[in-house]
Amino acid sequence: MSDKDCDKESCSALAVGHFKNALEQFQELVEKKVTQKTQERLGLYVKDDDEIDYDKFYETVQALFGPQIKDCNVKAFFRKISSNLDAKTEWCEIFGYFIVESDAISSQPIEENTVFLVSQKQQITHAGVKRRDVIKGIVKVPHLDFTVTSSQKGVLTVFNNQVILDTAWVTGCDFLTQLKRVVAVTERTVIIWDYKSKGNQSNCFVIKPMENGLLCVCTVTASDHLAKDNILMGDDGGYVNLLTVTSDDFGLKQSKAKKKSQFHVLDSKNFKIVKRKLHDDWVMKVKYISDLNCFGSCSIDSIHSFVLGDIKRLEDSMPVKEFSVPKGVNAFTFCGKSNVIVTGGKYQAYTIYEES
Secondary structure, eight states: OOHHHHHHHHHHHHHHHHHHHHHHHHHHHHHHHHHHHHHHHTTOOOOOTTOOOHHHHHHHHHHHHOTTSOHHHHHHHHHHHHHOTTOOOOGGGGGTOOOOOTTTTTTSOGGGOOOOOOTTOOOOOOTTSOTTOOEEEEEEEGGGTEEEEEETTSEEEEETSOEEEOSSOEEEEEEETTTTEEEEEESSOEEEEOTTOOGGGOOEEEEEOOSSOEEEEEEETTOOOTTEEEEEEEETTSEEEEEEEETHHHHHHHHHSOTTOSEEEEEGGGSEEEEEEOOSSOEEEEEEETTTTEEEEEESOSSSOEEEEOHHHHHTTOOOEEEOOTTOOSEEEEETTTTEEEEEETTEEEEEEOOO
16 A cells, blocks of 8 residues: 555545534534523523523534534524424534434424425525525515515515615514505614616615614505505614604605705604503504404513504503413414414414404
8 A cells, every 4th residue: 555545545534533523513513502592491400601592502503613614504403403302303404404204204293394495495585685684574465466574674575576775673574554664763863765666866865863773674555545644663772663654755855856866854843642551561563463353462571461452542641452472472373263462482372353
């Protein structure tokens, strides 16, 4: 055997040894994360400098296996071990490979087959969307056949139309059915965007300042005024805000603005805004339920967790229905067929039944 062959065998042995060592460290990382998550669920975990969040997990995996590791595979693995502590994992999943028996899925009972395969997913990208951004809201506009998305770093997109950029973090978006514009909220501003405008002529109105940080937004679809929209917004002070906008608010000022200006700043004091404190903590979601002709808002506040009321009661400071849910409510939805509101909170879900 030549010296050259010996060198090849030595390099191969070193590579195998390095990979085995990386696998051992990876397994220790996974076990540490699972232990941390278990303690969190039991209420025993105390955050410290050794806490493993996604960024730290991703950096460690890249250091062990190299930069060729794809972010989507690491993210899927991290989500798996975080949501299901008893899930069976294989190191090869980090590289995008999954070991599945040929008849594993078909042999499961239908009610237990809750895993959706992603081999048929389609990824839609946009040139204006930045890397390492987070989609915060997706709204479908059926009658116009397009979708509006808002991202954390301030990107509003109408697929497939155009995009506008801002430096503020967007926390939610919706579509104004009467004015035919997109509304989005950031920490201290409300953005009204004419998605049909083009290039430098883009008409985007920024309403500011707002007193508290806005966290969510929705449109009241019951307006019978063809040139007016009502907008509901929840903020970090526990307030639900009702903002009324009309075509006059934008049409008159649009003619006075510079044609090449993308953003037209409007003073919030010139708008009708009704503000009412309904929660003692952040408003996580606000939604207008047209079937009930009222709105709902939820909070992580355990006392005033979910509130239900009509717009008139909000404007006149009249009593609204309040529901107390342990550990608060993070999200909710309404089922018209069953006349049921379902809320989701920390490790639990509740149903709220409305009278017919």
